[in-house]
Amino acid sequence: MLAPQRQAVIAERVRRRGAVRVxxxxxxxxxxxxxxxxxxxxxxxxxxxxKVHGGATAIDIGSTDEPGFEAKAVQQKSAKEAIARQAAALVSPGQAIALSGGTTTWTLAAHLVGVGGLTVVTNSVPVADVFYRSGLDDQTVILTGGVRTPSDALVGPFAIATLESINVDLLFLGVHGVDADSGYTTPNLEESETNRALIATARRLVVLADHTKWGIVGLRTIASMTDTDVLVTDGGMPDDARVSLRERVGRLIIAGEEPS
Known part of the structure; x- marks a missing residue:
């Protein structure tokens, strides 16, 4: 058994039993x-x-827990980078795209600053800042208004009102959790409504989720996995999760691996 497979089994064991011993x-x-x-x-x-002496215990992640942007930005950096590179290949010059809040979409933004003629709609302050600092004259960036969340996303009625009359080719959606039964979830109620408005703007939904999001369930469901045109994840996604995802999403892309 390879190390990632063994680690996935151990993580699931801890999640179910609460603790394991070395x-x-x-x-x-x-x-x-x-x-x-x-x-x-x-x-x-x-x-x-x-980690505890002689083993490990579960981390109690509540359905309303929401880490800040800076805390999430340093987690799974290599996985997010791989996902971003793969997702960037889905974008063509001249398209209208939307990027939700999140550190994976923020990583993706850095890969899109050289794509000419883009119109970018986002409710993420850090994402908008990436495009602003690029200085390209032929890119248009629309930043929604709204109330700022701990993850530096703008949410609420003002954000939703901005999105109601907008249509884009692709939405790249970052999520807090991915679960076979609960779908894509967030711990923030207002963010769930804003993300639903983002989904409504797009002809195609592309979800970006690294393997650590699997099995995490936030307070509110944003969308079902069956609503997904493409899901991009990384090679650490467990085999059972891959099977579940392939059964539900339109296309599953594992960054760094050949299509199966």
Whole structure:
């Protein structure tokens, strides 16, 4: 079993049971004590478990917990970069696109500043700033109004009013959680309504979600996975999640892997 597969099993075990011990994992997987400790260290760095003496425990992520933009920006940087590169290939010069709030869409923005003739609609202050600083004369950026969330997204009635009369070719949507039953979710009620308005503007919905989003359920559902034209994720997505996603989304893209 490869390390990412073993780590996915361990993370799921912790999520279901609340805790695991190093000794039992060593016996189960037939690997060294040091290997399991490295696995737990990796999972802890990804925010999936909390390391304790002799093992790991679950991190209680509440349905209303919402990390700030700076905290999320340093998480899963390589995965987000891979997802952004893959997603950027879906954009053509001259298109009208929308980018929701989030650090993955912010990473994507840096890959799109050289695409000519874009019209970009966003409710993300950091995303708008990326395009503003690029200084390209042939790009148009529309930043909605609204109330700023901890993730630096603008939400609420003003944002929704701006979006009601706009039509774009593609929406790139960042999400807090992805779950087979609950779909795409957010811990912020007003952000869910604004994201629904963003979805309504777009001919095609592209969801950007790294593997750590799988199994996370926020307070409010934004959309069903069956509403998705394309979902772009990274190679750390567990095999069972890939099966579930392929059954529900129009097209699944695993960044860095050949299409299956």
């Amino acid at each position: 000794a039992e994992l060593v016996a189960e997987f037939g690997v060294s004590d040091m290997t399991i400790r490295r696995d737990l260290e990796t999972l802890a760095e990804r925010g999936l478990v909390a």
